[in-house]
Amino acid sequence: MSRVNRLVLALSAVTGGLSAALVPVLAVLLLPVDDYGTFALVFLVFAEGWSILLSAVADTWARVRAAGSSAGSWADYTGALAAVGAVAGVVTLAVGWPVLGSGGLAATMAVAVTATLYRQGARYHHAVEHGVRAVLPSDAVAVVVLVAVLAALLLADRSLLTSLLVAWAVSAVAAAALFTRGALRGGGPVGWYRRNRRTVRVLLGESLLMDAGATGTPVLVAPVLGLYDFGVYRSVSSLSVPIQLLIDPVRPLISQVSLRRLATARVAGGLLAVATALTVVGYLALEFVVPAVLSFSPVLSALSDFAVPCGLFIGLQFLTYVLGILARMRVAHRRLLVGRAVHTVFAIALPLLGAVLGSASGAIWGFVVSTGMTVVIWTALLVGAARGPDPAPAAPPQAGTLVPE
Numbered sequence: 333m334s335r336v337n338r339l340v341l342a343l344s345a346v347t348g349g350l351s352a353a354l355v356p357v358l359a360v361l362l363l364p365v366d367d368y369g370t371f372a373l374v375f376l377v378f379a380e381g382w383s384i385l386l387s388a389v390a391d392t393w394a395r396v397r398a399a400g401s402s403a404g405s406w407a408d409y410t411g412a413l414a415a416v417g418a419v420a421g422v423v424t425l426a427v428g429w430p431v432l433g434s435g436g437l438a439a440t441m442a443v444a445v446t447a448t449l450y451r452q453g454a455r456y457h458h459a460v461e462h463g464v465r466a467v468l469p470s471d472a473v474a475v476v477v478l479v480a481v482l483a484a485l486l487l488a489d490r491s492l493l494t495s496l497l498v499a500w501a502v503s504a505v506a507a508a509a510l511f512t513r514g515a516l517r518g519g520g521p522v523g524w525y526r527r528n529r530r531t532v533r534v535l536l537g538e539s540l541l542m543d544a545g546a547t548g549t550p551v552l553v554a555p556v557l558g559l560y561d562f563g564v565y566r567s568v569s570s571l572s573v574p575i576q577l578l579i580d581p582v583r584p585l586i587s588q589v590s591l592r593r594l595a596t597a598r599v600a601g602g603l604l605a606v607a608t609a610l611t612v613v614g615y616l617a618l619e620f621v622v623p624a625v626l627s628f629s630p631v632l633s634a635l636s637d638f639a640v641p642c643g644l645f646i647g648l649q650f651l652t653y654v655l656g657i658l659a660r661m662r663v664a665h666r667r668l669l670v671g672r673a674v675h676t677v678f679a680i681a682l683p684l685l686g687a688v689l690g691s692a693s694g695a696i697w698g699f700v701v702s703t704g705m706t707v708v709i710w711t712a713l714l715v716g717a718a719r720g721p722d723p724a725p726a727a728p729p730q731a732g733t734l735v736p737e
Contacts, residue, residue, distance in 0.1 A: 340464055347471035348459075351507065352452060354478055355444075355500050360570045360631045362492050368631050369554075369563030371493065374428045374438075376550060378445045380543055381420030385449050387539035387660075389413055389524070390456040392531045395661050397460070403528050406457065410515035412524035413453040421446035432493075440497045447504035454511035470510045478503035534665040541672040542679075549680050553687045553695055561692040564634045565683075568696055571614060571635070571642055572649045579653050586657050594658060594714065603654060607647040615643030638693065641700045648703040655710035663713045671709045678702045 359371050389412045396403035403409070421442040428438030451470060458466045481502050485495035525532055554562045579586070593599060618639035622632045635642055659668060679702045686698030 343468065347468060347475065348455065348464075351471040351474035354475060355496065356570050358482070358496055360567055361626070361629045362496065363631070364492075365560055365563040365630045365634060367493050368567060369559045370431055371496075372550075372563065372566040373554065374424065374431050374441060377420060377424045377427055378448065381416060381423075381445060381449050382452065383539050383543050384420075384536065385413065385416045385453050387535040388532050389416060390453050391535050391660055392528050393457065394460065395531055395535070396528060398661060403531075404524055406461075406514055407517040408520075408524055408527070409457055410450075410454060410511070411517070411520040413450050414516055415521035416453075417446040417449035420449055437494060437497055440501045444497065444501040444504045447501070447508040451504060451508035451511060454508070454515070458511065470507045473510065474503050474507035476503075477506045534668065535660060538660065538668050538672045541669070541676045544676050544680065549683050552680070552684055556684070556687040557692060557695060561695075563631065564638075564692050565687070565695045565699070567631045567635055568638070568642055568645055568699060570631075571646050572653075575610075575646070575650050575653050579650075579657075586654065592718070594718075603651060607650045609647075610650050611643045611647030613643075614646035615639050618642055638696050641696050645700045645703055648700065648707055652703055652706045652710065655707065655714060659710045659713050659717075663717045667713055667716065671713045675702070675706050675709050678705045 356375070359368055359375075363371060389409065393403040393409060404412075424442040424445045425438050428441050429435050432438050432441070451474070455467045455470060478499050482495055482499035485498060486492070490498075550562070550566055553565060557565055618632070618636045622629070622636045626632050659671070663671070682698035682702045683695045684698070686694030686696070688694070690697070
């Protein structure tokens with residue numbers, strides 16, 4: 333990979349990460365803990381929508397492509413994206429109205445969720461098919477418009493939560509509009525499913541098992557902890573934002589990496605080194621930087637009391653994210669589902685048990701331990717897959733596509 337391509341890839345990682353993670357970052361930095369707890373409850377709909385979209389559309393497309401086949405045209409792909417986004421928007425409205433206490437705010441967040449899901453799914457496709465340069469304009473629009481609208485609304489003395497949701501909606505629609513050319517003319521979600529039903533069923537089944545822990549657990553924990561402690565507990569997951577900054581923009585490229593390359597000492601050692609560095613940096617930031625520099629953030633100030641488990645979570649979540657992407661591409665279908673089912677048991681039981689026995693502290697430690705179990709499970713599955721034939725050998729890169737060396 334040339335130096336220019338490396339610089340473009342790095343730039344795309346930064347802009348893509350910011351465009352995906354800036355909203356939850358600003359929520360952590362600006363919102364009071366109670367408001368953050370409210371935002372986080374409704375934001376679970378977006379998280380669930382993104383998980384389903386990845387499984388049913390984006391990762392399905394990537395896995396089929398990596399096997400040397402075609403999952404469908406750009407028009408087919410975007411038709412499926414739009415359907416998932418629209419359903420998530422309706423659910424956001426239904427859930428957000430009573431939780432946020434305002435139909436207007438709920439509708440605003442529904443628009444933001446629908447547009448963001450479409451944009452991120454379209455970005456995934458373009459990053460592989462056309463190279464990372466093709467997604468830079470959308471990333472830039474998402475970030476610049478969000479910051480500009482948020483600043484204008486705050487200067488107009490609008491509330492923090494209202495300003496954040498409106499800015500998110502406006503920026504998401506503007507950025508998604510750049511991916512509409514030639515879109516939405518295919519067979520739609522029904523045609524997409526009929527064409528890719530086997531892969532969709534497996535990845536969606538694995539995703540729903542994951543979501544039972546990732547999304548279902550907070551719903552079960554919230555009544556036990558109360559809104560304030562739930563806001564603290566849930567904000568731990570927001571510490572994975574640095575991981576989004578590192579990985580989400582290059583997820584389409586990671587999905588094409590072979591198991592043979594993953595098993596090299598250079599790659600495996602690099603992953604462990606990054607995870608260790610993130611753990612140390614996360615601990616130091618919460619223990620020392622937040623009290624000294626970021627004490628204006630109520631959420632981060634509350635998390636500084638849990639610097640050790642939070643630091644461990646950041647490092648473990650990095651490994652979980654990378655290994656999970658590869659497992660979804662390379663592990664045999666049945667083993668993938670079994671592995672996710674085993675993890676789901678820990679992901680639900682440990683935080684819930686911790687919340688009952690030790691309030692927010694117990695729930696956080698349960699969450700961290702369950703994340704560590706995920707690393708163990710994905711590692712075991714990938715080692716097993718590496719000993720057999722690779723179920724999805726990487727396809728040759730398309731013209732203009734950057735792939736890891």
